[in-house]
Amino acid sequence: MKSTLRRLAGFVVLAAVAALPASVALAQSQKVLKFIPQADLRILDPISTTAYITRNHGYMVYDTLFAMDEKFQVKPQMVDKFDVSKDQLTYTFTLRDGLKFHDGQPVRSADCIASIDRWSKRDALGQKLAEATESWSAVDDKTFRLKLKKPFPLTLEGLAKPSSNVPFIMPERIAKTDPFKNIDDTTGSGPFKFVKAEWVPGNKVVYVKNTDYVPRKEPPSWASGGKVVKVDRVEWIYIPDSATAAAALSAGEADWWENLPADLIPLLSRNKNITVKNIDPMGSMGMIRFNFLHPPFNNVKMRQALLYAINQQDYVIGIAGDPKNGNPCYSYFTCGTPLASEVAADPLKGKRDLEKAKQLIKESGYKGERIVIIDATDQPMVHAQSLLTLDLLKRLGLNAEVQAGDWGTLITRRAVREPPEKGGWNIFHTWIVGPDMVNPAVNFPIRGTGDKAWFGWPTDAKLEELREAWFNATDQASSKKAADAVQERAYEFVPFITTAQFILPTAYRSNISGVIIAPIAFLWNVEKK
Amino acid sequence: MFAYVVRRLFATIVVMAVVAFFVFSLLYLTPGDPAAVIAGDAATSDDIRRIRANLGLDEPFLVRFGGWVWGLLHGDLGTSIFTNLPVTRLIAQRVEPTVALTLCTLLVAVAVAVPLGVIAAARVGTWIDRSVMAFSVLGFSVPVFVLAYILILTFSIELDWLPVQGYRNFDEGVWEWLRHLILPSIALGTVYMALIARITRATMLDVLAQDYVRTAQAKGLAPHSVLVGHALKNAAVPIMTIVGIGIALLISGAIVTETVFAIPGIGRLTVDAILRRDYPIIQGVILIFSATYVLINLAVDLSYMLFDPRIRY
Numbered sequence: 001m002k003s004t005l006r007r008l009a010g011f012v013v014l015a016a017v018a019a020l021p022a023s024v025a026l027a028q029s030q031k032v033l034k035f036i037p038q039a040d041l042r043i044l045d046p047i048s049t050t051a052y053i054t055r056n057h058g059y060m061v062y063d064t065l066f067a068m069d070e071k072f073q074v075k076p077q078m079v080d081k082f083d084v085s086k087d088q089l090t091y092t093f094t095l096r097d098g099l100k101f102h103d104g105q106p107v108r109s110a111d112c113i114a115s116i117d118r119w120s121k122r123d124a125l126g127q128k129l130a131e132a133t134e135s136w137s138a139v140d141d142k143t144f145r146l147k148l149k150k151p152f153p154l155t156l157e158g159l160a161k162p163s164s165n166v167p168f169i170m171p172e173r174i175a176k177t178d179p180f181k182n183i184d185d186t187t188g189s190g191p192f193k194f195v196k197a198e199w200v201p202g203n204k205v206v207y208v209k210n211t212d213y214v215p216r217k218e219p220p221s222w223a224s225g226g227k228v229v230k231v232d233r234v235e236w237i238y239i240p241d242s243a244t245a246a247a248a249l250s251a252g253e254a255d256w257w258e259n260l261p262a263d264l265i266p267l268l269s270r271n272k273n274i275t276v277k278n279i280d281p282m283g284s285m286g287m288i289r290f291n292f293l294h295p296p297f298n299n300v301k302m303r304q305a306l307l308y309a310i311n312q313q314d315y316v317i318g319i320a321g322d323p324k325n326g327n328p329c330y331s332y333f334t335c336g337t338p339l340a341s342e343v344a345a346d347p348l349k350g351k352r353d354l355e356k357a358k359q360l361i362k363e364s365g366y367k368g369e370r371i372v373i374i375d376a377t378d379q380p381m382v383h384a385q386s387l388l389t390l391d392l393l394k395r396l397g398l399n400a401e402v403q404a405g406d407w408g409t410l411i412t413r414r415a416v417r418e419p420p421e422k423g424g425w426n427i428f429h430t431w432i433v434g435p436d437m438v439n440p441a442v443n444f445p446i447r448g449t450g451d452k453a454w455f456g457w458p459t460d461a462k463l464e465e466l467r468e469a470w471f472n473a474t475d476q477a478s479s480k481k482a483a484d485a486v487q488e489r490a491y492e493f494v495p496f497i498t499t500a501q502f503i504l505p506t507a508y509r510s511n512i513s514g515v516i517i518a519p520i521a522f523l524w525n526v527e528k529k
Numbered sequence: 530m531f532a533y534v535v536r537r538l539f540a541t542i543v544v545m546a547v548v549a550f551f552v553f554s555l556l557y558l559t560p561g562d563p564a565a566v567i568a569g570d571a572a573t574s575d576d577i578r579r580i581r582a583n584l585g586l587d588e589p590f591l592v593r594f595g596g597w598v599w600g601l602l603h604g605d606l607g608t609s610i611f612t613n614l615p616v617t618r619l620i621a622q623r624v625e626p627t628v629a630l631t632l633c634t635l636l637v638a639v640a641v642a643v644p645l646g647v648i649a650a651a652r653v654g655t656w657i658d659r660s661v662m663a664f665s666v667l668g669f670s671v672p673v674f675v676l677a678y679i680l681i682l683t684f685s686i687e688l689d690w691l692p693v694q695g696y697r698n699f700d701e702g703v704w705e706w707l708r709h710l711i712l713p714s715i716a717l718g719t720v721y722m723a724l725i726a727r728i729t730r731a732t733m734l735d736v737l738a739q740d741y742v743r744t745a746q747a748k749g750l751a752p753h754s755v756l757v758g759h760a761l762k763n764a765a766v767p768i769m770t771i772v773g774i775g776i777a778l779l780i781s782g783a784i785v786t787e788t789v790f791a792i793p794g795i796g797r798l799t800v801d802a803i804l805r806r807d808y809p810i811i812q813g814v815i816l817i818f819s820a821t822y823v824l825i826n827l828a829v830d831l832s833y834m835l836f837d838p839r840i841r842y
Contacts (some may be wrong), residue, residue: 042611042805043567048580059665122576166569181581182567184613200622201612202801203793239791247681247693248791314615378804405560408806412562415574430570444571452573 030232031528033512035521036245036257038504040238041205044194045123050164050431053522059223059522060207060234062168062188065093065112066160067224070517072279072338072438074160075224077216078107078169078189088151095142098214101171101189109144113137114175116159116167121179125158125441128471131429153474154441159440162223163435164519171423181372191215191227191524192234205236207523220516220525227524230514234523249274255512255528258521259504261380262321268507273352276507282334282434282519283326286319286385286499291426292458294419296371296398301364303494307347309357309392315499318384319431326502331447332487335501338476339483344491348498357396371400372420373427374408385429385499414455428455429499433484435519440467440486445496458495532832533842534827541823548819549601552812553594563610564584571692597812606816607804607809616813619798626696627794629706629757630786631779634721634762635802639772642722643761646729650737651756653730661726668723677716677789684712709792717786721775728771732764739763765836773829777822 039053044341046058067077076082080096099107113136120126120133133153146155159167170188175185186194192207198206215226237254239245240283246264248254260268260276269276288306290297297303312328318325328346329335342349371393375386386402393400403425405413410428418424437443447467448460449455466489470482508515514525565572566594572580581587585596601608606616647659685693691712697705736742737760745755784796793813802810833840 040801044613049567050571106692124571164569178583180613181583181614198611199620201614202792202797203607203791237695237791239789240797241789242683243678244694244789244791247686248695251685251689251693253693253695406804408804409563411565411570412560412806415562415565415577417574432570436571436617452575454571454573457574 003454029246031230032233033231033256033526033528034235034237034254034505035523036239036248036254037082037205037236037521038259040202040240040452041236042201043182044167044184044186047118047165047179048182052164055166056520057194057205058166058168058188059185059194059507059520060190061186061194062166062170062190063227064097064160064166064168064223065116065163066156067222068157068162069221069224071221074156075218075221077160078112088153089147089148091148091155092139093144093146096214096216097335099189102187102193102210103171104212105171106141106400107189108141108172109138110141111172111175112169113144114172115169118170118175118177118179119165119167123161123167124444124447125154125161126165126167128441129158131157140258151474152471157441160224163433188203189213191229193339203238205238207234208232208234214482215524220354220522222516222518223359223520223522227522229524230527246267249507249509252509253350256506256508256515256526258506258520260507262319262325265322265325265445265505273510274507275510275512277515278325278503278505279515279517280434280503280506280519281517282336282438283501283503284381284433285314285329285334285437285501286315286381286431287429287445288385288389288497288499289414289454289456290458290494290496291420291424291456293417293456294424294426295369296364296366297426299364299366300493301360303497304347304367305357305360305364305396305492306392307359308350308353308360309396310348310389310497310499311352312348312498312500314388315385316502317389319381319500320502324439326500327504329498329501332437332490332498333439333443333483334437337434337438339439339480341480341484341487342486344488347491354396361396361398366398369422370397371398371426372424373400373402373429374410374413374425375402375404375429376410377404378406381405381431381502382410382429388499389427389429431502435441440470440483446486446490448493448495456495458493460489460493460495463489463493463495530831530842534831537673537823537827537830541820544823545816545819549598549812550594550744552815553591553597556806556808556811557593559806563806563808566805567611569838575683597809601816606813609810610807611805616809619810619816620795620813623793625698627709627780627783627787627796628793629696629699630713630717630783633710634718634779635776636724637714637816638721638825639717639776641718642725643768644731645722646726647733647756647761649726649730650733651752653734658730661730665723665727668719668726671719673716673785674789676719677712677786680712680716681789684686696790696792696794702713711784713790713792716789717779717783721779724775725768725771729764729768731814732767733760736760736764746762762836766833769829769832769836773825773832776825780818780821 002302022345041053041057043049043054046054064077065079066074069075079093081094083092084291092412120130134146134147134149136146174183174185191210191213193210195206209229209232218225220226242261245257268274290303292298292493294391316326319356330342330349331340333339373390376382390400390402414428416424420426445455448458450457450459473482475480511529514527516522516525549670564577568576568580608615645661649658681693684691689710697709699706742760745759783794784800787796799814818835
């Protein structure tokens, strides 16, 4: 009996050793960076969606013509040199030598033109650039030209747009896809290659180093500079449960966790093998959005009333958990960026005045209509804001209720234009990353274009006029002045209210170095010992 | 028996057709729009409308249902709205982890629970019986995720014996495969162990009180032979029923375990698909689930013949 058991045990060990394939051994000899991303990668097309996880995937596999650095300066990236005519109407771009797609084909002017064309059909800033564009044309395979109908001072800023949608460059054959249809061919020219065969949606995304990539010589700064890849392979391991993600990082099964929730910061901060750090200089902005189609928030006095009542400190705590990870932000443009200001912000910034708020509610003629706040309980940032707003509205004597669901339901329901009693809504909350609110061009909730505006559909011709004026600003001073004017009008009209600026710190193990301080987790330059 | 099996298999097709219709109808009526999820936070209503049109989600119910059924009849479960990958590929990727987890759990649970139940019945009223019942109550009472965290903290963080999360395919090495399944199997299997142990004990007590057992004891048979050879065999039918139901429960109950241990199984595929309204995946998974339930029930019914010669189909 004993000898049988021994034989059996021996067989199991042999089987285990024999079953270890060569690929596993090879993987173990490589430098593999194991990264826990903020979300699961589901869509591979960074133009058809604004999802941040897809944007981050885009930065892995694609490159951009220009990129913004940490000083908000536009730097050439794929472009080697460029020239702007004196009348500001003609831009000529020449690509760097050695740019190749992952399929070995060279990056050509035609690829860049097709990619920018597709991007400009989806992105708000891209659409403004397209409006000003007369033509794009290829001079030769490496040189192409943009002719404008009128000067567009934000041309280069648009091409260097850091957040969704980013004007990534794809092969022409892919870039010709309908921009409202997802692409699934991930051929790019970026520093990593996507390994589709190993992609398990909901679990793992694998990238390998693009050995043909020619990085720039400059040091990395945000998305600009040299994208030098220092590992052989990157694995994004999606762990939906945050306690498990913390345990995986503690146990060394992951090297880097992109965004950790506020409640786990103290736990991981105590671990001497883990660095908890804020690498995002801009953070994200929480917001309350109103429905302008139905009472009571179709009345400006109701919206203004909330300006006097909202206490951003409450929202900072509610969202970030710890005041260290957030701050009030009284600007319609991301605090800490060049256009941020507190112009006209007194109603939101000054002493909280519930009596004044109640007075404005009375003046608005509020008749006790039910106010429906749609909530997503699976999104802590949304849920916390919803509960705080509910409490506030009740303290103001308003007939408010939260209707809870999941995020999938919220984003569907917010598109419903019917009154709340027919499945519509009055208020929803969300959050937007800092780069998407830095100026009037990218700040989409501030638009007042009615039917064409973001959910809530505010109409305000004056706001649009001031936004247009900002586009025409030719220097920094006039740009700031025009942005201030937009903000001043925004505080009168109140298209939305910012609730807080908050940061989700990142955490990585001590064997990791070279993490780039940026609003997006870039995985080049990162070294693993 | 052959005719019975054929009849049951035919019934399976009918059941699946009914399930297919109900699932499709329910999803059609459920609030949620994958086009809105795809479009992202900054999209306008117009963007969503165009994406919806591209995906064919604005077509009438019957057109969409007809298209889906036509695909099914050709062995095509459709394509994920989000990943553009075939649903069959996504399900195939997830089958191995879920089946491995279920089988390991079942193996651990049956191997531990049946002997415990038999011993408890044989020593009824003693401290052994009370200990087994206390374990059962505890097993029922502790939620899977709590037990999972305790196991992770103890065996992964403190002792560093086993991995925190993830799954390795069998072809990546038997030991790697097994060590990723140990903690999830214990976490998932504890409730199941408690259930089987209680059922085994109760059934055994019932059988042990019957005349033929007393006769066997009076004949001078060894207690072990009476328990295993005579009593347990006759108690097997209800135990097998519970094991069969349990397999079905395990497949669906694995969702929490798969989430906590980040195992890419069918359960998580389903939850993720529901959260983002990826209709083709939800429909495909539910069809597979229903077929599995029906086939497991058939297998359980057939297994009764092994334990009770009186049962014939």
